Amino acid sequence: MSFSPDTLSAVDRSILEALQELIIVVAQLRDPEKGCPWDLAQTPQTLVPYVIEEAYEVAAAIRSEQQDAIVEELGDLLLQVVLQSQVASDAGAFNLEAVARGITQKLIRRHPHVFGDLVVDNAEQVHANWEQIKVTEKGETPELAQRLSRKLEKYAHSLPPLLAGFKISQKAAAAGFEWQTADGVWDKFREELAEFETALQEETTVEQQAELGDLLFTLVNIARWYGLNPSEALHGTNQRFVHRLEAMEAFTNRPLSDHTLDELEQLWQEAKAELARVRAGKT
Structure with missing residues (x-):
């Protein structure tokens, strides 16, 4: 064109x-x-x-x-x-x-309804056409394109690991790879935690990494079960941690590295209390 x-x-x-x-x-x-x-x-x-x-x-x-x-x-x-x-x-x-x-x-x-003669009625049709065009461009058969592993592979290779795990968990659950109750996923978490602890004591770094990955993936599944977004949760924790460090530094005129562990704990508690007061609207 x-x-x-x-x-x-x-x-x-x-x-x-x-x-x-x-x-x-x-x-x-x-x-x-x-x-x-x-x-x-x-x-x-x-x-x-x-x-x-x-x-x-x-x-x-x-x-x-x-x-x-x-x-x-x-x-x-x-x-x-x-x-x-x-x-x-x-x-x-x-x-x-x-x-x-x-x-x-x-x-x-991928927009034949804009640059061609195709007529669509809604955004869902646009998405369906987009996906079909992608399959044609890649030269895949419809059967291959519909494989669950094929759909999830792009998440594993292209997204940040935590977000990829969440997406994979969602799609796998929708395809039937799901626990019947929340108790099942909690049992899996305890199983993976035990395996990770054992690996830390007895296994190689490679095996420890694998068990840590399994544990994190189970946590991702727990988050999904309760309607929580693990990426947003970790983002919030990161922000709170940085804010608490910032508050700690406001309470002292020395670098944090110059303090003892007990002093750092005291500063941490003071910072935590101060931020709680700010959130409650107190001065």
Whole structure:
């Protein structure tokens, strides 16, 4: 599908200029003679943690509803797309044009109700068509595409582990892999906890890791049984822990590392009480 000059002229030229500036800056950073040593040292693999980190920071900014933060974090994420493309281009693999054209063509293919003659009545039909087009693109047979393992594989490979575990747990339960009562999942938790404790005493690190994974997955299932989101729960705990450390540091003029364990415990309790007072609306 091609776009007419009228369509292209409707695009804000300042947006195209801004994108071009970013592309030029990143290319300069990767210049073999005048570029930045850090940027020149990067590979697609070394940049993966930054892609993940920036995606999470975008999500956090959106939740904060702070527009300046959203703009900044989206910019950081866009940088990762441009930088990955530049690194690949330097290696003779692909470039940003291939990335942009690829996603544009995919969007057109998967929206025949917008760019073609297909008629749909609701969002559910759009989703069904999208999934069918994906199957066709991948060259899979309908039977293969419907396999539960095939559906869950993408979660295991692409999502953060805790979120992947939650998604896999949900889909597996919907397919019948489920306990009959909550007591069953609690029994499984106690079984896995015992196996993990035994592994810590008697097994290798590899086996200990495996048993820890089994224990965490069972906790994910417990969360699902009670309608809780484990990712959001852990996010909340992380936030509370950081806030308590911040409150502890407000109660002392020395670094926390300079305190004894007893002093840290006292500061922790004071911080916990102070935050509880704040939540209760007291001063």
